[in-house]
Amino acid sequence: MISESRAGSDMQAFIHALPKVELHLHIEGALEPELMFRLARRNGLDLPYESIEQARAAYDFQDLQSFLDLYYQGARVLVQEQDFHDLAWAYLERCAAQNVIHTEIFFDPQAHTGRGVDLDVVLSGITRALAEGERRLGISSALILCFLRHLPPQEAMETFEQALDFRKYFIGVGLDSAEQGNPPAGFRDVFARARSEGMRLVAHAGEEGPAAYIWSALRDLRVERIDHGVRCTEDPELVAHLRDARIPLTVCPLSNVRLKVFDAMSGHNLPRLMEAGLVVTINSDDPAYFGGYIEENYHAVQQAFDLGRDELAQLARNAAEAAFVSSNRRRYLLERINEVVDSR
Numbered sequence: 001m002i003s004e005s006r007a008g009s010d011m012q013a014f015i016h017a018l019p020k021v022e023l024h025l026h027i028e029g030a031l032e033p034e035l036m037f038r039l040a041r042r043n044g045l046d047l048p049y050e051s052i053e054q055a056r057a058a059y060d061f062q063d064l065q066s067f068l069d070l071y072y073q074g075a076r077v078l079v080q081e082q083d084f085h086d087l088a089w090a091y092l093e094r095c096a097a098q099n100v101i102h103t104e105i106f107f108d109p110q111a112h113t114g115r116g117v118d119l120d121v122v123l124s125g126i127t128r129a130l131a132e133g134e135r136r137l138g139i140s141s142a143l144i145l146c147f148l149r150h151l152p153p154q155e156a157m158e159t160f161e162q163a164l165d166f167r168k169y170f171i172g173v174g175l176d177s178a179e180q181g182n183p184p185a186g187f188r189d190v191f192a193r194a195r196s197e198g199m200r201l202v203a204h205a206g207e208e209g210p211a212a213y214i215w216s217a218l219r220d221l222r223v224e225r226i227d228h229g230v231r232c233t234e235d236p237e238l239v240a241h242l243r244d245a246r247i248p249l250t251v252c253p254l255s256n257v258r259l260k261v262f263d264a265m266s267g268h269n270l271p272r273l274m275e276a277g278l279v280v281t282i283n284s285d286d287p288a289y290f291g292g293y294i295e296e297n298y299h300a301v302q303q304a305f306d307l308g309r310d311e312l313a314q315l316a317r318n319a320a321e322a323a324f325v326s327s328n329r330r331r332y333l334l335e336r337i338n339e340v341v342d343s344r
């Protein structure tokens with residue numbers, strides 16, 4: 001008889017070995033306190049924390065806004081090209097350690113240009129690290145430029161027009177930051193403009209905001225994936241549409257609990273989303289702030305819902321299906337996943 005702890009560690013080993021694809025990761029949210037202190041020293045900046053421990057202790061959030069306040073404060077230490085490189089490289093090393101084989105990374109240009117850091121500094125630092133990640137770690141990756149929805153849509157448009165000088169560096173646009181009171185519809189023009197430039201489209205919706213914001217992201221912005229989207233279950237018609245159109249949801253379980261979208265992991269609606277036949281994926285969102293990278297997110301939901309290998313493999317395959325990659329690369333991602341699933 002296999003003891004419960006033995007079964008648990010087998011499952012942990014399976015999750016670790018499973019080749020994973022991450023589709024919802026904010027690079028600024030991968031800024032660990034250790035690196036934050038190192039970059040603050042490098043750039044001669046003061047931090048509002050005495051120590052790394054104090055910084056971690058401050059990561060006790062009431063809601064999305066209380067997190068965003070610390071997130072933007074943390075991002076201030078990112079000044080030079082090397083800072084952005086080091087941040088992205090640190091994330092890629094975590095990816096390698098957790099068997100992430102493809103990742104699509106969000107960045108927030110307005111969080112940097114708004115404090116006088118040029119877009120080419122941001123992008124050359126990150127893309128230099130991504131090229132190294134591809135070469136040295138075998139991790140494929142892409143960048144998605146996110147607009148800050150708490151700022152005026154006109155500023156998003158200006159940001160996009162400037163970013164077109166660097167278009168070879170990113171494949172799509174997204175929408176993040178404070179959701180409540182900032183519905184997707186306001187950003188219709190800039191998404192239409194991005195679409196006309198051949199960009200892939202995603203948006204955060206239905207995290208704190210209502211199901212209507214998910215409809216708006218689909219109809220007004222014409223996005224291909226919904227980031228979070230967990231509140232879709234409040235509208236059965238929406239759930240049916242997401243299922244029939246195979247619109248992926250990039251769900252971030254640890255983030256949802258830390259930001260009190262759900263009171264506890266046991267109350268998360270992931271099982272409902274899966275049972276409804278949605279293309280659900282597991283992601284880390286802002287791992288340095290929410291207590292875990294993708295593997296810890298898989299663990300958390302496996303434990304909370306006693307997920308088996310088939311369900312975990314399905315979550316990984318869903319992410320390969322939802323990735324913005326060539327059909328060749330998708331076939332390769334799925335083969336890598338199936339190899340491990342078949343061998344265990």
Ligand SMILES: [Zn+2]
Pocket residue numbers: 024026176204227285
């Ligand atoms: Zn997010």
